[in-house]
Amino acid sequence: MTMVPLRPFLVCLASLLALFAFVTAGLAAPPLPRDKGLPITVQAGASVLSIESFDENTGTYRATVDLRLRWNDSRLAAPADAGGAPPETLRGSAAEARMKDIWIPPVRIANQTGEALRSEYGLRIYPSGRAELLHRVTADFTVGVDVQRFPFDRQKLTIEIAADTLTTAEMQLRFDQSDIDFSRPSANAELAGWSIGLIDLKSAPLPGWYNGSHARIVAALDIKRQPGLVVASIFIPLLASLLIPLLAIWLNSMEDGVFQVDTYEMVNIIIGGLFAVIALNFTVYSSYTVLSVGDNTVNRLFALNYIGLASALFVNILFSRFNVIARLFGPYVQEQAYVTLMWTIPTLILVLATAFMLAAYV
Known part of the structure; x- marks a missing residue:
């Protein structure tokens, strides 16, 4: 009986498995929606639901925030006769399962430190192909602290929305008045020893390789110290x-x-x-x-x-x-x-x- 050499067989099997994994990953990750050309415009905003703590000595704060992303993808559009239908609305595990089948902007909160204590998703897909992703996360975030005007100082609790895997030639982050209206602290947000102000949105691109850049929007919540x-x-x-x-x-x-x-x-x-x-x-x-x-x-x-x-x-x-x-x-x-x-x-x-x-x- 002829024996097949074990080592060449294992090498061939590993190559086939790697090829299968590569093809599967390519199929699982939907390509960019290029029907309207590049760059893709994604609108971003962030709101603060609650602030649990702020440690100015370590430059960190813990909060629950809502990150909202909106973009257009014609592949998600419904048939013409369904134009007046309500949007497909999903939450939790249903939203996460649907997110695996569609293109999602590769955006992360760049100043988040450690694992999130809470992470939930909500997804809306409109018949027109408009998609809206809401990410609610409770985590610790790093922030710069400036105490030059202590005890009458103001601090900025920032949320850095960054797309550092795509260049600005492929995807851009933008915000309009509706994103500004969305980006505000909750009426129930409180922080002992501080007065809660408003959230300011600012575009601050990150430098990349070979003179490229990556889109980033910084949402900064203004807080004022109570000096008494x-x-x-x-x-x-x-x-x-x-x-x-x-x-x-x-x-x-x-x-x-x-x-x-x-x-x-x-x-x-x-x-x-x-x-x-x-x-x-x-x-x-x-x-x-x-x-x-x-x-x-x-x-x-x-x-x-x-x-x-x-x-x-x-x-x-x-x-x-x-x-x-x-x-x-x-x-x-x-x-x-x-x-x-x-x-x-x-x-x-x-x-x-x-x-x-x-x-x-x-």
Whole structure:
């Protein structure tokens, strides 16, 4: 009995299976609707149903959103005598089964991170060949956070609708007034500590290979921080700590060019203030890690605190401990110079602190 060599047989079988899989995949994936030419226009919009959380330290938020896509495909059109028929409406598993038989725009939410906690589909096909796909998804999304105007800042919770497998020469994402009307937050959408605004749609193509580009639409939900609790817990202690270096200057007095309070006591106040500011610094940055990087109101006020403490220490050592001005120019000049600094330093600190707060608010 003649034996067939096993290895060539397995190689031939694997090749046949691969060819079958390739042909099956080609049949299972409907081609692009090219009857009206390229690029295919797909209208896109997104609405926010609910927001569960927003972590500005990690730059992520969890929400339930509806992604809507609309396009025309003449292969889906009904016969002419069915022009007045209602659209074919499918939901859940029925919609997913129908989606396998028709062309679906290869669109994804590009800033989604991890697996979706919930993913459901709804599909409508109109007799004219118009198709509408609704994708409801609950997931975590990444977002850029800008705290330069903290605590009066606004953030953008973005939904990036991207078609990164087709170039803009093959498919384009567009939106019109109906998509703008659809793209809005639900009346029940709430987020503790924030006021919910409107959704802005913007076209932002992605660069591709060989000077190509991929269509992308960014839906950005505007939220505004409610500053009441933040001002009470962070800014009142920060502004109060600015009084420590001022007290170290004001509590001393001078008669005939001689200071009445020992330098040691004033320096103790300044060192105590330094430890208080360091403790406040640690507490704030532990709760708001995002504030520790970049230019923002909190970092400016911390810097102003350190500068104020350094100025008070410098004044006390220079004037009270070593009497440098008195030795160089006499006690009268030292007394007048001290009085000048006693009001100049607080004025500068007050002006700068007010400017920092107004720059964040305006």
